[in-house]
Amino acid sequence: MDSITIHENYIHRGSVSSTESTQSTDLEHSSLSHRKSQVSLISNSLILPRPPESTTALTLASLQADNVSIAASLEASMNASIFSDEDTAFKSFPETQTAIDLGFQPKKADSSDDVDEFFSQQKHFFILSAAGKPIYSMHGSDEILTVHAGIIQTIVSFFEFNPDGKTEQLRSFMAGEKQQTRFFFLNKSPIILMATSSLGESDIQLNQQLDFLYNFLLTILSKPHIDRVFQKRDNFDLRKLLGKADIACLDSICNDMSSFNNPGLVIGGLECLKMRRSVRRRIESVMLANKSENLLYGLLVAPNGRLITVLRPRRHTLHTSDLQLLFSMIYNTNTFKTTPIDNNSQELAANEEFWVPICFPKFNPNGFLYSFIQFVDLKEEKLMQLHDLNMGILDEDLDPDSSKITVILVSAYKDSFFEMRKIANSIVKSLKLNRTLFRELFKAIVGTQGINGDTGPSSGKVDPVEIPAPLVQHFVFKSKKHTQFIFSRLAHYKDPNENMRGQLMLMYSHLHARFATSSKTAVQPNESDILKDSHFINLVKWAYLNDTLVGLLITTSNYELYLITNGGIMDEKVLLHSCKNIIKWCKKNQERLFISGGAIF
Amino acid sequence: MTTIIPHLDFDVATPKLTADFKLVLLGESSVGKSSILQRVQNGTFDDTKSSTIGAAFVSKKVSKDEGSKLVNLQIWDTAGQERFHNLTPLYYRNSNMAFIVFDMTSIDTFKKAEYWINELETYKSDTNSGLILVLVGNKADLVSGACDFEDEIRQFLNLNKNISRYFTVSAKQNTGLVELFGYVVDSVDESLFHEFSAEQNGLVDLNITRTSTGNCQC
Numbered sequence: 001m002d003s004i005t006i007h008e009n010y011i012h013r014g015s016v017s018s019t020e021s022t023q024s025t026d027l028e029h030s031s032l033s034h035r036k037s038q039v040s041l042i043s044n045s046l047i048l049p050r051p052p053e054s055t056t057a058l059t060l061a062s063l064q065a066d067n068v069s070i071a072a073s074l075e076a077s078m079n080a081s082i083f084s085d086e087d088t089a090f091k092s093f094p095e096t097q098t099a100i101d102l103g104f105q106p107k108k109a110d111s112s113d114d115v116d117e118f119f120s121q122q123k124h125f126f127i128l129s130a131a132g133k134p135i136y137s138m139h140g141s142d143e144i145l146t147v148h149a150g151i152i153q154t155i156v157s158f159f160e161f162n163p164d165g166k167t168e169q170l171r172s173f174m175a176g177e178k179q180q181t182r183f184f185f186l187n188k189s190p191i192i193l194m195a196t197s198s199l200g201e202s203d204i205q206l207n208q209q210l211d212f213l214y215n216f217l218l219t220i221l222s223k224p225h226i227d228r229v230f231q232k233r234d235n236f237d238l239r240k241l242l243g244k245a246d247i248a249c250l251d252s253i254c255n256d257m258s259s260f261n262n263p264g265l266v267i268g269g270l271e272c273l274k275m276r277r278s279v280r281r282r283i284e285s286v287m288l289a290n291k292s293e294n295l296l297y298g299l300l301v302a303p304n305g306r307l308i309t310v311l312r313p314r315r316h317t318l319h320t321s322d323l324q325l326l327f328s329m330i331y332n333t334n335t336f337k338t339t340p341i342d343n344n345s346q347e348l349a350a351n352e353e354f355w356v357p358i359c360f361p362k363f364n365p366n367g368f369l370y371s372f373i374q375f376v377d378l379k380e381e382k383l384m385q386l387h388d389l390n391m392g393i394l395d396e397d398l399d400p401d402s403s404k405i406t407v408i409l410v411s412a413y414k415d416s417f418f419e420m421r422k423i424a425n426s427i428v429k430s431l432k433l434n435r436t437l438f439r440e441l442f443k444a445i446v447g448t449q450g451i452n453g454d455t456g457p458s459s460g461k462v463d464p465v466e467i468p469a470p471l472v473q474h475f476v477f478k479s480k481k482h483t484q485f486i487f488s489r490l491a492h493y494k495d496p497n498e499n500m501r502g503q504l505m506l507m508y509s510h511l512h513a514r515f516a517t518s519s520k521t522a523v524q525p526n527e528s529d530i531l532k533d534s535h536f537i538n539l540v541k542w543a544y545l546n547d548t549l550v551g552l553l554i555t556t557s558n559y560e561l562y563l564i565t566n567g568g569i570m571d572e573k574v575l576l577h578s579c580k581n582i583i584k585w586c587k588k589n590q591e592r593l594f595i596s597g598g599a600i601f
Numbered sequence: 602m603t604t605i606i607p608h609l610d611f612d613v614a615t616p617k618l619t620a621d622f623k624l625v626l627l628g629e630s631s632v633g634k635s636s637i638l639q640r641v642q643n644g645t646f647d648d649t650k651s652s653t654i655g656a657a658f659v660s661k662k663v664s665k666d667e668g669s670k671l672v673n674l675q676i677w678d679t680a681g682q683e684r685f686h687n688l689t690p691l692y693y694r695n696s697n698m699a700f701i702v703f704d705m706t707s708i709d710t711f712k713k714a715e716y717w718i719n720e721l722e723t724y725k726s727d728t729n730s731g732l733i734l735v736l737v738g739n740k741a742d743l744v745s746g747a748c749d750f751e752d753e754i755r756q757f758l759n760l761n762k763n764i765s766r767y768f769t770v771s772a773k774q775n776t777g778l779v780e781l782f783g784y785v786v787d788s789v790d791e792s793l794f795h796e797f798s799a800e801q802n803g804l805v806d807l808n809i810t811r812t813s814t815g816n817c818q819c
Binding site: 221329333338 | 654655656657659682685
């Protein structure tokens with residue numbers, strides 16, 4: 001039970017830390033469990049305390065230094081051993097790692113009329129009109145929403161008009177038991193949005209989440225449409241304009257944001273499919289060769305919203321949040337899904353084509369663009385035979401959507417469906433019939449080919465073991481220049497499931513809340529990409545049951561590296577070496593990991 | 602030997618004649634337009650199906666006269682919600698047939714069907730189109746026989762001679778759909794058929810492409 005000491009040689013520079021100590025109390029509100037959990041928080045301390053002996057204790061501590069070297073002692077967990085060098089560290093990882101568990105349960109939207117249940121939720125989202133008419137709430141029945149919409153509207157307007165005639169906006173306050181719940185307001189008159197959270201998010205993060213919800217309303221309705229209906233009647237009921245699919249999509253966006261299930265929303269960026277640059281180039285030239293006059297944007301997307309490439313005019317880039325909204329709409333509802341004949345569950349409909357009017361708020365909040373959407377299954381027997389791919393995978397019980405790519409073609413003209421369809425058909429035909437491209441896509445998305453005919457893990461994701469990065473369980477590397485990130489596998493070729501992804505992102509979200517946004521103020525113009533002593537290293541340690549996890553964030557002006565180590569005890573040299581390895585590897589492979597410009601015309 | 606992969610269906614025998622036939626599904630939100638299509642397309646039914654956003658396009662090949670003719674049905678499944686209405690003319694323009702679908706348990710959706718029929722009749726007289734109008738009552742399983750507003754329907758059909766047929770179907774229990782789509786295929790006018798050509802039907806001859814890409818080193 002002796003603790004070991006990590007001597008950090010890295011200095012945290014800048015004025016950030018002085019404000020951090022006040023912000024850090026926010027973390028105290030991240031009680032994550034209704035169980036007998038206990039939260040302790042130590043900030044700016046040199047030594048982290050050992051978590052209380054009770055197995056239900058939850059310890060969350062953050063650590064940083066003020067222009068001094070950090071000496072942190074990290075708690076040794078009960079059964080871990082000290083790794084002295086890379087090799088032993090590598091081998092000491094058992095083949096089957098235990099699941100990452102912070103005791104965090106994914107949140108689900110509901111429309112229950114149980115008031116106690118409503119108040120027990122750790123996260124809420126409300127959308128209402130400026131007149132106080134309910135539009136949407138994540139939890140609770142219509143009756144509950146109606147009451148609270150009125151209250152929220154009253155609070156917002158009370159702050160809006162001061163006796164002296166000035167107006168101001170209520171942004172946020174803390175309330176509730178032990179002041180643990182943060183209330184955040186976003187007034188986008190004629191729409192008002194409010195979030196409450198006792199999950200430890202910052203104002204900035206809640207603001208981003210509400211902004212995303214607001215932009216989703218714009219995506220389906222556009223700004224002029226919303227303004228028009230409320231100009232006609234103040235107390236218009238916007239729910240009349242929302243269909244089942246829209247509500248389902250709002251629910252699912254709220255679920256994702258409450259369960260930290262969408263890494264792109266937490267970190268702010270898009271994920272890409274890892275592939276060779278030459279292959280990506282060839283796909284881009286296929287797209288360019290097939291474009292026609294009325295095509296504005298073209299996207300090829302791998303499962304889970306990972307971009308393969310983008311076709312775009314030189315003058316316009318696509319805004320990250322516009323794409324996140326589009327992907328939320330496509331992948332989060334069952335509107336684009338169907339139940340095939342020999343299956344009992346819904347999957348993306350590969351035998352239909354869709355024509356969807358979408359307003360991209362960052363592109364132009366005042367008008368609609370039209371998106372042609374088609375799903376193409378790579379696991380097509382005849383094509384696999386044609387290109388000599390491993391047929392064994394057809395017998396494996398995989399998620400049917402894990403082998404489907406999405407073709408999205410965006411036009412400004414509502415009557416250009418058949419033009420877009422023709423482009424899509426010839427792009428898809430080229431990709432299917434070109435042996436190299438099809439095989440590369442198949443390898444990156446479905447799986448690589450083993451020597452004995454078995455199917456290996458797909459090459460479109462990276463495993464920390466490949467780099468190698470001993471002690472690192474998982475990492476996310478975001479390139480700020482590209483606003484793109486890669487989300488690794490868990491060490492040893494496992495894809496985190498939804499629950500585990502939430503656990504990881506919860507940790508990263510805490511790191512992001514406390515450090516990523518604040519460090520921007522202290523960025524040095526000519527910072528090198530390789531770790532030097534001028535960079536920020538931030539740790540969050542999390543103990544739950546017998547598990548101790550350490551999350552680490554390194555930020556520079558060029559990138560953010562989030563990573564998680566498991567097991568509690570570690571050799572600081574190995575860990576720092578791993579960090580450097582990941583950063584070097586990502587830099588070296590950045591053309592495989594990120595899309596730099598796409599196919600530009 | 603030549604392997605032929607049709608664009609959608611794998612087992613269509615090579616017919617002599619082929620025709621494109623454009624069909625559009627219109628009607629209020631949640632009456633079951635997409636469910637009718639899913640039943641015909643996949644033979645399945647989802648209780649939890651979300652509303653359509655925009656429109657979905659399905660092409661379905663159906664053989665006629667013992668396989669000597671191939672009908673390529675091009676079906677537009679439209680969104681019922683009000684906010685997509687300004688797009689609907691895109692879908693019924695140039696169509697050969699329109700299903701105006703309503704929910705047999707809801708007179709409001711039937712009133713909406715009347716609205717669509719009026720709009721389509723205006724379109725027909727403005728453009729001299731030969732668009733065939735078919736009224737479809739869905740969710741027949743929920744009304745066991747006749748629905749509450751059967752009289753209104755009969756009266757409406759008597760007044761609107763433009764409506765060619767009225768079908769009651771259940772996408773959930775798969776009743777009436779064979780008759781409905783049988784009527785669709787029967788309605789394909791002989792004049793629309795032309796000689797079959799593989800290329801025009803999106804068929805790909807894999808043997809040809811194989812030789813052209815065969816020397817790739819991957």
